[in-house]
Structures are given as structure tokens and as C-alpha cells.
Amino acid sequence: MAEAVSTRQRILILFAHPALQSSRVNRKLLAAVSGLEGVTVHDLYEAYPDFDVDVPREQALLAAHDLIVFQHPFYWYSTPPLLKQWLDLVLEHGWAYGREGRALHGKRLLCALTTGGRAEAYRREGHNRFTVRELLAPIEQTARLCGLEFLPPFIVHGTHSLSAAAIEEQARAYRELILALRERGSSRDEAPPELAAATPGVSEVRDAR
Amino acid sequence: MHGEGFFFQAFVYLSAAVIAVPIAKRLGLGSVLGYLIAGAGIGPFGLRLVGAEGQDVMHFAEFGVVMMLFLVGLELRPALLWRLRGPVLGMGGLQLATTALVLGGVGLALGLPWQSALAIGAILANSSTAIALQSLAERGQLRTEGGQRSFAVLLFQDLAVIPLLALLPLLATASPAPSARAEGWAASLAPLPRAAVLLGAVAAVVIGGRFLIRPAFRAIARTGLRELFTAASLLLVIAIALLMTKVGLSPALGTFLAGVVLAESEYRHELEGDIEPFKGLLLGLFFIAVGAAVDFSSLAARPLLTTGLVLALVLLKLGVLLALGRVFRMRLEQSLLLAVVLAQGGEFTFVLFSFAAQNGVVDPGHAKLLVATVALSMALTPLLLLLHERVLSPLLAAAPVSREADAIDEEGAVIIAGFGAFGSIVGRLLAANGVKATVLDVDPERVELLRRLGLKVFYGDASRLDLLHAAGAARARLLLLALDHPEKAPEVVAAAQKHFPQLTVLARASGRTDAHALLEAGVRHVYRDTLDTSLRAGVDALRLLGFRAYQAQRAAQAFRRHDERSVRELTHLRHDRAAYLDRARAAIRDLEETLRAELERRDERRDLGWDAESLREEFGQAER
Numbered sequence: 131m132a133e134a135v136s137t138r139q140r141i142l143i144l145f146a147h148p149a150l151q152s153s154r155v156n157r158k159l160l161a162a163v164s165g166l167e168g169v170t171v172h173d174l175y176e177a178y179p180d181f182d183v184d185v186p187r188e189q190a191l192l193a194a195h196d197l198i199v200f201q202h203p204f205y206w207y208s209t210p211p212l213l214k215q216w217l218d219l220v221l222e223h224g225w226a227y228g229r230e231g232r233a234l235h236g237k238r239l240l241c242a243l244t245t246g247g248r249a250e251a252y253r254r255e256g257h258n259r260f261t262v263r264e265l266l267a268p269i270e271q272t273a274r275l276c277g278l279e280f281l282p283p284f285i286v287h288g289t290h291s292l293s294a295a296a297i298e299e300q301a302r303a304y305r306e307l308i309l310a311l312r313e314r315g316s317s318r319d320e321a322p323p324e325l326a327a328a329t330p331g332v333s334e335v336r337d338a339r
Numbered sequence: 340m341h342g343e344g345f346f347f348q349a350f351v352y353l354s355a356a357v358i359a360v361p362i363a364k365r366l367g368l369g370s371v372l373g374y375l376i377a378g379a380g381i382g383p384f385g386l387r388l389v390g391a392e393g394q395d396v397m398h399f400a401e402f403g404v405v406m407m408l409f410l411v412g413l414e415l416r417p418a419l420l421w422r423l424r425g426p427v428l429g430m431g432g433l434q435l436a437t438t439a440l441v442l443g444g445v446g447l448a449l450g451l452p453w454q455s456a457l458a459i460g461a462i463l464a465n466s467s468t469a470i471a472l473q474s475l476a477e478r479g480q481l482r483t484e485g486g487q488r489s490f491a492v493l494l495f496q497d498l499a500v501i502p503l504l505a506l507l508p509l510l511a512t513a514s515p516a517p518s519a520r521a522e523g524w525a526a527s528l529a530p531l532p533r534a535a536v537l538l539g540a541v542a543a544v545v546i547g548g549r550f551l552i553r554p555a556f557r558a559i560a561r562t563g564l565r566e567l568f569t570a571a572s573l574l575l576v577i578a579i580a581l582l583m584t585k586v587g588l589s590p591a592l593g594t595f596l597a598g599v600v601l602a603e604s605e606y607r608h609e610l611e612g613d614i615e616p617f618k619g620l621l622l623g624l625f626f627i628a629v630g631a632a633v634d635f636s637s638l639a640a641r642p643l644l645t646t647g648l649v650l651a652l653v654l655l656k657l658g659v660l661l662a663l664g665r666v667f668r669m670r671l672e673q674s675l676l677l678a679v680v681l682a683q684g685g686e687f688t689f690v691l692f693s694f695a696a697q698n699g700v701v702d703p704g705h706a707k708l709l710v711a712t713v714a715l716s717m718a719l720t721p722l723l724l725l726l727h728e729r730v731l732s733p734l735l736a737a738a739p740v741s742r743e744a745d746a747i748d749e750e751g752a753v754i755i756a757g758f759g760a761f762g763s764i765v766g767r768l769l770a771a772n773g774v775k776a777t778v779l780d781v782d783p784e785r786v787e788l789l790r791r792l793g794l795k796v797f798y799g800d801a802s803r804l805d806l807l808h809a810a811g812a813a814r815a816r817l818l819l820l821a822l823d824h825p826e827k828a829p830e831v832v833a834a835a836q837k838h839f840p841q842l843t844v845l846a847r848a849s850g851r852t853d854a855h856a857l858l859e860a861g862v863r864h865v866y867r868d869t870l871d872t873s874l875r876a877g878v879d880a881l882r883l884l885g886f887r888a889y890q891a892q893r894a895a896q897a898f899r900r901h902d903e904r905s906v907r908e909l910t911h912l913r914h915d916r917a918a919y920l921d922r923a924r925a926a927i928r929d930l931e932e933t934l935r936a937e938l939e940r941r942d943e944r945r946d947l948g949w950d951a952e953s954l955r956e957e958f959g960q961a962e963r
Contacts, residue, residue: 148949150887151886151890152949152950175889176888176889246954290954291958
């Protein structure tokens with residue numbers, strides 16, 4: 131029993147929504163994962179309405195968790211500005227990346243997004259022309275550079291046309307995913323950071339920067 | 340009637356100045372030449388409005404030089420003075436010695452006894468502090484290399500007057516006239532006690548300046564009577580001048596020293612503001628008197644000799660100074676400036692020649708001729724400067740001369756007027772980011788406290804133009820008006836905009852009515868005391884009621900943007916309407932208009948970029 135607890139992943143949900151008061155989907159998604167044991171929900175726009183991100187605090191939060199979730203609406207194929215500000219300030223050289231920057235090595239990153247456009251739109255022949263995964267390239271590369279494992283994103287498409295029931299369904303699915311990720315540990319997670327750093331992919335990335 | 344005579348005199352001098360100086364300035368000749376011409380115009384060889392009493396006026400007006408040195412001292416902190424010690428002793432000493440020897444050699448060659456020749460050389464080696472500094476200041480060249488070096492040389496000359504007065508009688512070739520006496524009673528003492536007295540006087544000025552004057556000024560400042568402070572400032576300068584004359588030191592040197600001692604004090608700008616107009620008037624008077632004293636009769640009687648003497652004096656001094664400039668590795672253009680500025684005889688020569696004549700060192704006839712020569716050489720200086728400015732300098736300086744190098748003072752780019760709760764926060768923010776502001780405040784207790792905490796704060800009322808000037812408003816970039824009584828602000832703004840057009844004014848306003856007045860006065864950066872604080876309280880209130888933090892923040896931002904816009908709009912409205920009867924009614928009217936506008940705005944939509952309503956309408960029907 132004690133072993134099971136120790137292998138549990140601690141999850142940090144970084145939630146970024148500038149106007150949650152008018153949100154339909156994200157509000158439900160957030161509610162579905164709030165209050166879970168081992169899951170910390172961090173509402174960025176509530177914490178930093180003035181964009182003055184508290185870097186040491188954020189770094190301590192990251193250090194204390196194994197899985198980081200970026201949950202936000204997909205604005206203009208990207209994150210809301212505060213999350214970008216957060217990335218710019220918190221992922222410091224020498225801490226998150228660079229020769230000494232190993233604080234995040236071995237952790238994992240999940241993007242949980244909502245898009246107004248339907249899934250068909252995010253295809254070569256769709257009107258957005260790229261897949262969400264392709265559009266997430268900057269985040270994926272950020273994760274790699276910091277030694278984070280980038281998980282396949284959780285995406286809720288077509289929010290404009292989702293019925294209340296469909297939203298509930300998506301919220302349930304999100305909760306299931308988070309719970310599953312909380313329980314699941316990969317062999318790589320338990321590897322000591324030195325080993326993770328020695329894997330070809332990571333060292334290659336480090337040199338590239 | 341005596342009084343009538345005085346007023347007539349004053350009328351003559353003032354009219355001459357008021358007529359001649361603006362014309363000279365307009366022609367680009369500088370104020371010094373303007374005053375000199377005015378003097379010549381009213382003098383014995385012009386309109387003959389001024390006779391022999393011109394000499395008395397000159398002696399009285401010499402006090403302007405004393406005041407000028409006091410002001411120069413105020414600008415010069417002890418640390419800076421210490422840095423100047425090299426140029427003062429090295430360049431100043433060499434200038435005086437070399438010039439004295441060269442001019443003395445000429446005298447010897449003309450057949451004078453060596454004692455006379457040496458005395459004349461030493462006396463003529465002095466330059467005119469008044470003309471040199473005034474010309475440099477007027478052209479903004481005090482801070483250039485040449486300007487600084489000139490100042491150093493002049494300072495040494497002022498120092499050298501003391502031993503010169505002591506040594507001159509030793510060079511006597513004829514028996515001294517019965518009336519001859521050294522200046523001051525201390526001269527009659529034996530060398531050792533005399534040195535003690537001199538040192539004592541200097542120590543009194545330094546120690547008094549440090550420990551007595553400040554508490555005295557603080558007490559006077561507390562009365563809040565401006566004219567009392569002016570009186571005290573004048574009293575200080577006059578008292579030091581008297582003390583110095585008594586012990587046989589140069590009064591100019593004494594007040595200079597007092598100025599340096601007080602340069603660090605909080606009353607520096609106030610003192611500058613108070614003394615400046617007196618100095619200006621007296622110096623002008625002095626130049627007029629010099630102009631009136633120029634002896635055109637000797638020029639007319641012996642034109643060749645007089646012209647020759649003037650040219651010889653000026654050219655020899657120029658030569659020595661240029662050589663010194665080379666020795667001290669100055670740039671040629673700056674070295675020329677130094678030479679031109681210092682090539683004339685000084686105002687001390689008038690005193691020194693009469694003293695030398697009385698002591699039988701110099702033949703009285705020669706002395707008279709040489710005084711005329713010196714006066715003419717002084718009149719020549721502005722012309723030489725003009726030549727330097729218009730012809731030589733442009734020829735030599737391919738690149739523009741950097742005037743900011745080697746600044747005498749450290750007056751900042753920012754002036755903060757009023758260091759209460761408002762001004763102090765701004766000042767601290769600036770200081771935390773390495774911006775040193777010049778701070779003015781009218782509360783002597785607060786100034787005292789802040790200075791004890793190590794802040795650069797000066798006592799003074801920023802609504803005074805002269806004080807803003809003294810605080811460096813002509814060079815500053817920003818003026819922050821954070822007065823405790825913002826009603827005064829529009830006046831200050833008007834004055835600042837008129838006299839310091841380069842200044843950007845940032846003004847504190849206590850409320851909307853105040854803001855209107857400031858905006859009307861043309862200030863673009865107006866800060867209402869309570870707006871930001873109140874909005875922060877409003878944001879917190881909204882949050883406590885359950886609003887999202889960012890929503891509340893955006894609401895406040897929108898509110899503020901709208902509010903600032905409405906203040907500006909209402910300012911124009913207000914302007915169109917007939918003037919308000921009083922401030923209270925204006926405030927009520929403003930509030931009423933604001934609230935009405937607020938109600939009309941209730942349904943205004945914000946942050947539509949985040950609003951998916953229209954998107955849902957357009958794209959959301961597919962699956963429904």
C-alpha cells in the first residue's frame with residue numbers, strides 16, 4: 131500500500147484562461163480535475179492578473195511535481211499570453227535548460243487544450259491546414275529542451291458547437307486521463323536524472339541550444 | 340538732494356544697461372561687451388553723465404565679483420575642488436609666474452628698474468574673473484576643458500593676491516606715500532601671528548559654514564519669510580567679505596570658500612536663487628563702470644603707445660597661455676579658448692596698481708597709463724571671444740565640442756519638487772533604478788531629516804523661478820511637481836514652460852478639478868493622487884465579491900482608461916464654457932458629469948477577443 135502511494139505521480143495543472151467567467155468548456159474541465167488527491171490546480175490568471183510571475187514560487191511548484199499540465203484554450207494556435215510570460219520567466223537558463231539546468235529532467239508535460247474549430251479543421255485539407263500536434267511544435271520543443279517528456283495532447287475540439295452533455299463527457303474523459311496519469315509510472319520516470327540526461331535525445335537537444 | 344542724485348545715477352546706469360545690453364546680445368556680442376559699451380556711452384568720453392564718482396561705483400560693484408565667486412563655490416563640492424587641485428596649482432602657478440616674468444622682462448627692456456618691472460608683470464598677470472567667468476557662463480562653456488582650466492587659473496590668481504599684497508611693498512624703489520598702508524590690520528602684524536590670523540579666519544569660515552550657518556538658516560527657513568532668507572543670504576556674503584578684508588585676505592576668495600563649504604548643504608539652491616540677481620546686477624554695474632573708466636583721452640593723446648601697450652599685453656598673455664595649453668596637452672581649440680578668455684588684465688589690477696603706486700613701487704604716471712591699458716584689454720576680450728567663437732573654433736573643431744564632459748556639478752536629469760508622500764515614492768523608485776534626482780522641498784524639518792538619511796534634498800520653494808534655475812531646470816529633462824499644495828502647480832507649470840521649454844512636466848493633481856487646471860495649463864502627464872490607489876481597492880473589492888482576478892484587473896484598466904479620457908474631454912468642455920465660479924462648485928459639477936457618463940457606459944462591452952458568442956453563432960450550428 132505504501133509502495134503504491136510512493137509511485138503515484140504528483141500532478142501540477144497550470145491553468146491559463148483570461149476570461150473564465152465566460153468559459154463553457156474549460157470551466158467544466160477544470161472542475162472535473164479540481165480537488166483530486168495529488169493534483170495541484172494552479173490558476174495562473176487568478177494568481178498573476180498583473181503578469182508579475184513569481185519565479186521562485188513557480189520553480190518550487192514545478193520541482194514538487196512529476197507531471198505538468200498546460201490547460202488552456204488554444205488562442206490563435208498558441209497559449210494565452212500569460213502562459214507565454216510564464217514560460218519566458220520561469221524556465222530559466224541554468225535551471226530548466228543549459229549545462230546546469232536539470233530541474234525538470236525526467237518529468238512529463240501534457241497539453242490539455244480546447245479549440246473552437248472542429249477536429250476536421252486541424253488537418254492538411256482542413257481550413258487550419260496543420261494538425262494541433264504540429265501547431266504545438268514550440269511547446270513540444272520547449273519540453274524537449276528542458277528534458278520533459280512530451281505526452282500526446284488532450285484536445286477538446288469544436289467547443290462552439292458542443293452540447294452540455296458533450297462537454298460533461300469531455301470533462302469525464304479529462305478526469306479519467308489525469309487519474310490514469312497519476313497512477314501510471316514509466317520505467318523512465320524512476321531512472322536517475324543522470325541517466326535521463328545521458329539519453330541521446332536529451333543531450334542532442336542540449337547541444338542544439 | 341542726495342536721494343535725488345542717487346536715483347538719477349541709478350536711472351542713468353539702468354537705462355544704459357537696458358538699452359545697450361539687448362542690442363549687444365541681438366548682435367551676438369554678448370552681455371559683457373554690451374555693458375562695457377553702455378559704460379563708455381555714459382562715461383566722461385561719451386555723454387558725460389558719469390564723472391569721477393564712476394570710480395566709487397566701480398569699487399562698490401566689485402562686490403559683484405565676490406558674489407560671483409560665492410556662487411561658483413556653491414556649484415563646486417569640496418570633492419570636485421580637490422580634483423581641481425592639479426590644474427589650480429600647476430597651471431595657475433605656471434601662468435602667473437611665466438606671465439609675470441615675461442611682462443617684467445618687457446618692462447626691463449623698456450628701461451624700468453627691475454623691481455618696478457617685476458611688480459608690473461606680476462600685477463598684469465592677473466586676469467579678470469568677472470569677464471572670464473561671465474563670458475564663459477553666458478556661452479555655456481564653463482564645463483568645457485578650456486572653461487575648467489580657465490577657472491583653475493583664475494582661482495590661483497585669487498589665491499596669489501594675498502602674498503602679492505604682502506610682497507609688493509618690498510619692491511619699493513621710491514619712498515612710500517604717507518597714505519600708503521597694507522590692506523587690513525593683520526598686515527601690520529609680524530609674519531607668524533599674521534599667518535595664524537589668516538588661518539584662523541579661513542578656519543572660521545569653514546567651521547562656521549559647516550556647523551553654524553545651517554542651523555541658523557534652518558531657523559530662518561522656519562519663519563517662512565522669503566525676504567528674511569534673502570537678507571540672511573546677503574548678510575552671510577557681506578559678513579565673510581568684511582572678515583576677509585579685515586584680515587587682509589581676498590573677499591572673493593573667502594566667499595568662494597564659504598560657497599564650497601555650503602555646496603553640500605540643503606540651502607545651496609535657495610542661496611543661489613537669492614544671491615544670483617544681486618550678483619547679476621552688480622556685475623553689470625561693474626562692467627558699466629569699467630566701460631566708463633576706459634581712458635579714451637590717453638588713447639587719443641598717445642594712440643600709438645596705448646594701442647601698442649594693449650596689444651603687447653594681450654598678445655604676450657595669449658602666447659604664455661597657449662604655451663601652457665601645449666604643456667598641459669590641451670586640444671588646440673580648447674587651449675585657444677583658455678588663452679582668449681584670460682588674455683586681459685583683471686579687476687584686481689586697479690586696486691593693485693594704486694596700492695603699488697602708493698607704496699612707491701610703480702611710478703604713478705605709469706600706473707595711470709597701465710590702468711587704462713587694462714581697461715582697454717578688458718573691452719577687447721569679448722571681441723576676441725567672438726573671433727574665437729565665429730572663426731577659430733569652427734576652423735579647428737571638426738567635431739562639435741562635447742560640453743557635458745567634466746561637469747562641475749552633478750545636477751540630475753530629474754527635478755522633484757516636493758518630497759512628501761507622493762514625491763518621495765517617485766524619488767525612491769528613480770533612485771532604486773540609478774536615477775539621481777535633484778529634490779526641492781519647503782519643509783525645513785523634512786529636509787533636515789531626509790538629509791540625515793543621506794538623501795540629496797535641498798530646501799526651497801519650487802514655485803520660485805530663480806530656484807528652479809538654481810536646481811538646474813535649464814539642463815534637466817523632467818520636472819516632477821509633487822507639491823503639498825497642488826494649487827500652486829499651474830503657476831509653476833506656466834513658468835517652467837516659458838523659461839525651460841525643454842522640460843517635460845509630470846504633475847501631481849489632488850483630484851479631477853486639479854487635473855483640469857493642469858491639463859489646461861498644457862501638462863500632458865497628470866497624476867491624480869488617489870486614482871491608482873482607489874482603483875486597486877476597487878479591484879480587491881471585486882475580487883472579494885468573487886470576480887476573477889484578471890477580470891477585475893481588466894475592469895480597472897478599462898475604467899481608468901475611460902476616466903483619463905473623460906477628464907481630458909471635460910477639460911476642453913470646461914474651457915469652452917464660462918469660467919466656474921469656484922473650485923468647490925467645479926468639483927461637484929465634475930463629479931456629476933462623471934457619474935452620468937458612467938451610467939451611460941454600463942453596457943459597453945469589453946475584451947471581445949475572448950468572447951466566443953459571435954463565433955458560436957457563426958460556427959456552432961453545424962452540429963446542433
